[in-house]
Amino acid sequence: MTTPSLGLIAGNNRYPFLAARAAFEGETDPALAGEVEAIEWLRVGQLGRLIKTFQRWGIDRAMMCGQIAPKNLFDLRPDFRALLMLAKLRERNAESIFGAIAAELAAAGVTLLPATTYLEDHLAAAGVLAGPRLGRGAIRDVEFGMRIAKAVSALDIGQCVVVKKGTVLAAEAFEGTDECIRRGGALGRGAAVLCKVSKPKQDLRFDVPVVGRRTVETAAAAGVAVIAVEAGRTLLLEKPELFAACEASGVTLVGAGAKGEAGEA
Numbered sequence: 622m623t624t625p626s627l628g629l630i631a632g633n634n635r636y637p638f639l640a641a642r643a644a645f646e647g648e649t650d651p652a653l654a655g656e657v658e659a660i661e662w663l664r665v666g667q668l669g670r671l672i673k674t675f676q677r678w679g680i681d682r683a684m685m686c687g688q689i690a691p692k693n694l695f696d697l698r699p700d701f702r703a704l705l706m707l708a709k710l711r712e713r714n715a716e717s718i719f720g721a722i723a724a725e726l727a728a729a730g731v732t733l734l735p736a737t738t739y740l741e742d743h744l745a746a747a748g749v750l751a752g753p754r755l756g757r758g759a760i761r762d763v764e765f766g767m768r769i770a771k772a773v774s775a776l777d778i779g780q781c782v783v784v785k786k787g788t789v790l791a792a793e794a795f796e797g798t799d800e801c802i803r804r805g806g807a808l809g810r811g812a813a814v815l816c817k818v819s820k821p822k823q824d825l826r827f828d829v830p831v832v833g834r835r836t837v838e839t840a841a842a843a844g845v846a847v848i849a850v851e852a853g854r855t856l857l858l859e860k861p862e863l864f865a866a867c868e869a870s871g872v873t874l875v876g877a878g879a880k881g882e883a884g885e886a
Contacts, residue, residue, distance in 0.1 A: 628675050628683035669702035672729045684734050685827045714777050719827040735825040740856060745876040747852040751864035752873035759814060763849040766816030767877050774820045780830055781817040785809040799839050806843025814847040815840055819854040833858035834866045841870035852876035
């Protein structure tokens, strides 16, 4: 076995597999072990053990990839090092916690790379990427929803909203994207638009917007007709499967510009 040169702090879903292939307990699929040189299973909150593992393997670069369920950030079983870190935080949200972890890693000689490293080809392009063409009403809702989502994300509330006919049906908060989709979709009755953005000053080392096949399946089941993501700042997981899911379900996936423009690809 060769010595690992990059550490992946892996959460759930397919993102860690994508990162492992492009570069090289509980949240992560055990099959990931087949994609990497070595694997260590940690509970959320075992910061000291994480750092010791990287030091033992000689890791000086790392990436965060894959979702950590929001509830797990507030249901931590922290070790001593994590307790000391958390005690210094005035606010406890995903950005402040992950930022503090990045600082602890840096102090231990480990540089946290942008979560998009090696994955530039998987960033969303501008325009309609899959599914039916957008009508004028949907285009207006994309522009409106992207603007609202940016404002909401700037307040550290969440990074997506569901809208219909210029009305906000749901805004993401602690419950996460899937529950926001379900709530908004139920109110939209088949014609809702999901808008997902990065924060205005997004730290690309963590919390980068990600959309995959499961997002499309959740949207279709909930009655969301359009998924709009921020072009150039949203990772698309397993694009062939993602686009096929859009075509099969009739859900449109569109990459929107910074101001919400949703032109054709």
